[in-house]
Amino acid sequence: MSDSLVGNTSVSPMHMVNSFDPTRPGQLSEADEKLLARRNASMGSAYRLFYERPVHFVRGEGALLFDAEGNDFLDAYNNVPVVGHSNERVRQAVTAQLGQLNTHTRYLTDDVVTYAERLTALFPAPLNQAIFACTGSEAVDLAVRIARRATGRTGIIVTRHAYHGTTTLTAQISPALGPNNQIPAEVALVDAPDSVRDPQGEGAALFARRIDEAAEALEKRGIKVAAIIVDSIFSSDGLQTQPLGLLKSVADRARAHGALYIADEVQPGFGRTGLNWWGFQRHDVAPDMAVLGKPMGNGLPISAVVGREELFTEFGRKVRYFNTFGGSAASIAAASAVLDELQDRELLQHSETLGLELLDAVRNLTSEDSGIAEVRGAGLFLAVEFVNPDNSPDPTRAAYVVNAMRERRILISASGTYDNVLKIRPPLVFPRSATGRLLEGLNESIIASRTRGGRP
Numbered sequence: 001m002s003d004s005l006v007g008n009t010s011v012s013p014m015h016m017v018n019s020f021d022p023t024r025p026g027q028l029s030e031a032d033e034k035l036l037a038r039r040n041a042s043m044g045s046a047y048r049l050f051y052e053r054p055v056h057f058v059r060g061e062g063a064l065l066f067d068a069e070g071n072d073f074l075d076a077y078n079n080v081p082v083v084g085h086s087n088e089r090v091r092q093a094v095t096a097q098l099g100q101l102n103t104h105t106r107y108l109t110d111d112v113v114t115y116a117e118r119l120t121a122l123f124p125a126p127l128n129q130a131i132f133a134c135t136g137s138e139a140v141d142l143a144v145r146i147a148r149r150a151t152g153r154t155g156i157i158v159t160r161h162a163y164h165g166t167t168t169l170t171a172q173i174s175p176a177l178g179p180n181n182q183i184p185a186e187v188a189l190v191d192a193p194d195s196v197r198d199p200q201g202e203g204a205a206l207f208a209r210r211i212d213e214a215a216e217a218l219e220k221r222g223i224k225v226a227a228i229i230v231d232s233i234f235s236s237d238g239l240q241t242q243p244l245g246l247l248k249s250v251a252d253r254a255r256a257h258g259a260l261y262i263a264d265e266v267q268p269g270f271g272r273t274g275l276n277w278w279g280f281q282r283h284d285v286a287p288d289m290a291v292l293g294k295p296m297g298n299g300l301p302i303s304a305v306v307g308r309e310e311l312f313t314e315f316g317r318k319v320r321y322f323n324t325f326g327g328s329a330a331s332i333a334a335a336s337a338v339l340d341e342l343q344d345r346e347l348l349q350h351s352e353t354l355g356l357e358l359l360d361a362v363r364n365l366t367s368e369d370s371g372i373a374e375v376r377g378a379g380l381f382l383a384v385e386f387v388n389p390d391n392s393p394d395p396t397r398a399a400y401v402v403n404a405m406r407e408r409r410i411l412i413s414a415s416g417t418y419d420n421v422l423k424i425r426p427p428l429v430f431p432r433s434a435t436g437r438l439l440e441g442l443n444e445s446i447i448a449s450r451t452r453g454g455r456p
Helices: 030-043 088-098 110-120 136-151 203-220 246-256 279-283 309-318 329-344 347-366 395-407 432-451
Strands: 057-061 064-067 072-075 127-133 155-159 187-190 225-231 260-264 289-292 303-308 372-377 382-386 413-415 421-424
Touching (some): 072 432, 088 329, 110 303, 110 329, 127 136, 136 225, 136 289, 136 303, 136 309, 155 203, 203 225, 203 246, 225 246, 329 347, 347 382, 347 432, 382 395, 395 421
Parallel strands (some): 155 187, 155 225, 260 289
Antiparallel strands (some): 057 064, 064 072, 127 303, 289 303, 372 382, 382 421, 413 421
């Protein structure tokens, strides 16, 4: 694959791993068929549903979701409700705030300032200021604009299967959106680190060389690099957790090319990877900016760019920026409650210890399976990679296991460059008492996938 999709006008179907195929009959109840028809009529067909047999949820609690028939599903996938579905502390905080005041940041209010102080205190120097938005896409969009303004350049380097958002700008740096999502000439794609296929012990050096080659390719087009943006745990590239120190080489190469390093923390942030608040901290490095989203408000729309004061000062001096709902009082109340829950319930420690237990357990139950190339993880973010006998990626088996787990009422997904990697990423309140159910379902599904083709 070339490092740019400029000029690609071929028409091909947009693939999404683990998606519902509406052409297959008999997968939904009569009531849900009617609901799907109404959904398509009113919302359009661009939306996609998870699983070969989609689920109709009506409520959630902690790490459980409940369908319309009252069946409970163990949620081992959703990171947005980081402190649990229907979290009582978040609900009370938002309810109280909505009854008092909910307005934007062009007025002086106390809570948004207090939250900004709390949030930036969790970052290493020199990241000392925060700008709020509503979604991860908006935060990434803003960070790229700041980087381009600061450097006077336009080039961006991202990994080949990255996902960074859905605005026009962020879609242009999100090749994971599919083959018909065009990547412009200002963007260069690099292969992500791959612990299964890269020579052992050479991951960091190899990735650094790829970045250099991408920068050179941009130079040949007359484009200089403004920023390298990397998901701190390569979530969409199949979850790459090693080697530690890998992101330091990203920062080094960015600065060697006169560019900024932006850490995408939308998925790995807020304790997802264990004891550290942010995924980049595992690598003993500080980015120029970090972007936050999804779990920040436990489902309410809030995101942020956290960065160096001089970057924000220069941007604000030259460009107006305002976001009506970015940092609104209700969203700040939710975000503050999330920090309270994470700290008071020691959920970063829980993510670390339970994550290590699950990682060891999954490795043990898959150790004799020659079709599993690797089990890897950090905190409560785990991956299981499937391969064929010739060591080529096996996305069919990964999709089978995901849907077999769904039939056992356990939610996970799959991702990666080749769609062959299980993605296990539960809310951080995932209880130790639920690990038996998760592991039993995973073991049964993997065993079934060895001998049964097609669908569960």
